[in-house]
Amino acid sequence: MKLKLVPTAAALAASLMMGAALASGGASGPTVQVEVQGKIGEVIVNPYNIAPLTAVIRNGGYVIEDAHVRVVPKKGGQEIAYDVNNAELKTHAGIPVFGLYPDYANQVEVSYTRIFQGKKEQFKETYTIRTAPVYMEMNGSVNTKSAFLDVDVKHVDKKYGDRLYLVNNLVPKPPKASRAVWNNPTGGALEWSYGPQNGIVDTKGEVRWYLLPNLDMYDPESIYKSGIMMGFQQGADGLLTWGYGQRYVKYDLMGREVFNRRLPANYSDFSHALDRAQNGHYFIRAASADLRRADNKRVHTVRDVIAEVDENGRAVDEFRLFDILDPYRDNVIKTLDQGAVCLNIDASQAGKTLSAEDLAKQEASDTFGDIAGVGPGRNWAHVNSVDYDPNDDSIVISSRHQSSVIKIGRDKKVKWILGTPTGWKDQFKDKVLTPVDKDGKPLKCADNQCEGGFDWTWTQHTGWIIDSKTDKDVLFLTVFDNGDGRGLEQPPLPDMKYSRAVVYKVDQKKMTVQQVWEYGKDRGNEWYSPVTSLTKYMDDKDSIMVYSATAGMGAAPSKDKAGNAKAASAHPYIMEFDWGKTTPAVEIRINDAMGYQAMPISVESAFNYKIK
Structure with missing residues (x-):
């Protein structure tokens, strides 16, 4: 008997699929089935x-x-x-x-x-x-803007018409990023975890690049993959470096990973600053992951260690600031506006300060973590920048909670202090720089104020060396003087506060400092940034770049419908100045944004760098 084979529907489907597979690269030969527009590939x-x-x-x-x-x-x-x-x-x-x-x-x-x-x-x-629209992860808050960057271009001189600015902003903490803190040992700054908003804008206000981190790179629910992205730098090779949480990374502008590394295990809680030094090493502002204090208590410290790692990720040196400086100097801490202690923004505490009694009770307790206070394990230093000086193998740091920019040698000894002389122990008093005028004559100073228009910096950010104008004797420094606690006091009215972008000239032999340029005082409270911000020299145009990153946030708090204090919204300013000029060549305002830093980006160095 002959059997007649009838193909089933399943068999037919399998046959068709096999045929399709063969046609797409099986026995019929390899092909690439994608759209090709031109003479090369897809x-x-x-x-x-x-x-x-x-x-x-x-x-x-x-x-x-x-x-x-x-x-x-x-x-x-x-x-x-x-x-x-x-x-x-x-x-x-x-x-x-x-x-x-x-x-x-x-x-x-x-x-x-x-x-x-x-x-x-x-x-x-x-x-x-x-391309698709810009996408930004939302945190569910009704106060979060859906616009990625709302840019208002005020003015751009022709010389700067080719500028592209990397904007490193922050978005409010998403609830899923706020569910873990360190507890072994206690303290640290792990809870400090705003979401990322990093993009590049042109001088017409258009977004031309943005970072959309995937879960391989950034996971707000993971201790070791979350944290605020900060400390962006572009090196001469065009590559971007920055850090976040427990990681420091290097990527190119296309998004290609060069490396994404955990901090060496001795350190924790990166934020603010990562300097790629001339010798290929990285100076990372972190904290001690486990410090045994003099009282035998073990803590995570807060923003008070600089770790030096080589190109292979080995920790080759460290600057333990609680050993180098005085972690109990409280003159600045007691005058901080507790409504804005860096990014710990609490409008209900605006204008309030800490007393000596408050600090004494705190020190007697086991309260540690990211709180303004004294002693290791609390936010006594709040270092927000580090810059390596190859002229004498040293580092320059900006310590917000000491209102000082400080140079420290490889021997871990303080070389000089740019800051008010008030409150320093005897071992540091001769390290405080003497203010001078343009002729090198000392200025009269009293009660934290100096004549001749000179001022110290107060709760400043970015103490950065102008490398091309600096040698082993004379150092030029750019600083953003935020201005909180100016003169070691809070003013009678909050709208009397102001910020400045400043350039100083430090004669390291004579131990003097001259203020050679400033901007911002005349802009008053509208330009005042209580936290964050940047001042940076740009070699390519011989210019000073300024980002007043939280301008507007220092305004008097309003109240919501329930009568609760509501912080004012910020409107950062990107500005750039020809060297020595005080009229901005660039002024760009970003509306309703929490800014950290911004800086020009070179496309030429990213894609046409010189190959060694």
């Missing part, structure tokens, strides 16, 4: 999954060289154009495209040399690359 948007406004035009299996990219601007917009060195073409397997507009059909012009079988051909092409 376009991959967001190639490394964390930078959605980047793309790679793949090389298509060819060797390509000598590429140039131009992102065609919107009408009246800012052009981004750059050469790509051959190392970047190999690294990304194609032409890296940076600076796309979000939610837009971008026109991208490229030119390149294509090499195949020894034949070289030159091409000029235009690609259309569609």
